[in-house]
Amino acid sequence: MAENSQAAKYGIILVTASSEAEAKELAKSLVESQLAACVSLIPMQSIYTWQGELHQEQEWQLLIKTELAQFDTISALIQELHSYQVPEIIAIPLVAGFDPYLQWISAQVT
Secondary structure (H helix, E strand, O other): OOEOHHHHHEEEEEEEEOOHHHHHHHHHHHHHOOOOOEEEEEEEEEEEEEOOEEEEEEEEEEEEEEEHHHHHHHHHHHHHHOOOOOOOOEEEEOOEOOHHHHHHHHHHOO
């Protein structure tokens, strides 16, 4: 896989959800609204502090493949639909990617 100067316009946005049902609802909303080309869902355990207390929870990680120009719109939609007061919404830019895959992302995201 060669480095691609266009890759920087693409990224993965990470969001955690409290349940599989919530993760699927968020993922479907993002793909159906053409904000994401694909959302992968992964069950996971999270350990974190919230309001001074240690928590250990089963959560679902969403890996949202998109164009980073959509970040603000994606963030607003997630905040509207999410059950958490302060949901994780962070973006990781791609530094390289397979050109046909990146082109597919662009074709899916409007």
